[in-house]
Amino acid sequence: MSSISRETTAIVLNSRDHGESDKIITFYTRDFGKITGIAKGANKSKKRFLNKLELFSHLALSYQQKTHSSLVFVIEAELHSSFIEIRSNIESYVAATLIREVLLLATVEGEGDLKVFNLLHWALQSLADQRSDLEICTVFLLRLFDTLGYRPDFSHCCRCGNTFDVAEQYSFLQVGAGLVCSRCKEKVEGTLRDLSTGTIRLLHSALTDPLDRLHRLKFSRQAIRQSLPMLHSYGRSIFQRDIHSWKAVKKRLA
Numbered sequence: 246m247s248s249i250s251r252e253t254t255a256i257v258l259n260s261r262d263h264g265e266s267d268k269i270i271t272f273y274t275r276d277f278g279k280i281t282g283i284a285k286g287a288n289k290s291k292k293r294f295l296n297k298l299e300l301f302s303h304l305a306l307s308y309q310q311k312t313h314s315s316l317v318f319v320i321e322a323e324l325h326s327s328f329i330e331i332r333s334n335i336e337s338y339v340a341a342t343l344i345r346e347v348l349l350l351a352t353v354e355g356e357g358d359l360k361v362f363n364l365l366h367w368a369l370q371s372l373a374d375q376r377s378d379l380e381i382c383t384v385f386l387l388r389l390f391d392t393l394g395y396r397p398d399f400s401h402c403c404r405c406g407n408t409f410d411v412a413e414q415y416s417f418l419q420v421g422a423g424l425v426c427s428r429c430k431e432k433v434e435g436t437l438r439d440l441s442t443g444t445i446r447l448l449h450s451a452l453t454d455p456l457d458r459l460h461r462l463k464f465s466r467q468a469i470r471q472s473l474p475m476l477h478s479y480g481r482s483i484f485q486r487d488i489h490s491w492k493a494v495k496k497r498l499a
């Protein structure tokens with residue numbers, strides 16, 4: 246069986262022991278999307294993999310891929326950053342766990358998307374920098390859904406088509422992935438969540454601003470309480486799966 250050697254930048258999304266000495270690791274890579282690989286001797290080898298394959302580590306990764314096999318062989322890993330701050334702060338860790346779970350749910354092996362990689366890296370770097378964990382979850386989910394083709398529309402009422410107006414009152418309609426104005430509210434069916442105009446403007450900016458300017462957005466407690474449960478529920482409806490780490494994040498909203 247022939248094999249190809251590859252090098253890329255990767256972030257560890259999952260790690261589990263395999264037998265006594267090996268580890269099975271799932272990465273999100275910059276060039277090839279999500280991949281799963283076996284790191285032979287990772288639990289024994291002192292040098293090659295020591296402290297490099299921890300959750301959320303950002304690595305330069307070399308691996309070999311055999312044709313007709315979905316599992317790759319991890320050859321070497323060099324740390325860019327361990328993001329140790331995330332693993333030593335419970336709030337950052339909870340947020341990163343939600344991000345990791347949603348990304349594992351939402352992506353398919355071997356389909357690379359640079360935007361997704363950059364978003365993941367931005368989210369982990371922001372958590373490591375101790376920025377607001379709930380704000381990062383909100384922005385991450387919103388932009389991930391957008392990248393995957395599920396962009397919510399905050400620019401007009403999805404029923405009457407009228408353009409967003411700060412003097413109007415709106416709710417988010419999950420099935421329409423968009424806003425519904427107060428006049429149309431009675432005429433639609435499905436889950437509605439009220440959003441203040443301030444929250445809507447923030448969400449719009451979080452979708453459209455460049456990644457390196459997102460730290461300028463300041464979500465109030467109310468804006469987070471309105472948008473994060475809405476995005477969780479929207480994500481559940483997209484993937485038709487429970488998001489287990491939501492429970493821990495929800496506690497932070499209380």
Ligand SMILES: [Zn+2]
Pocket residue numbers: 402403404405406407425426427428429
């Ligand atoms: Zn309307």
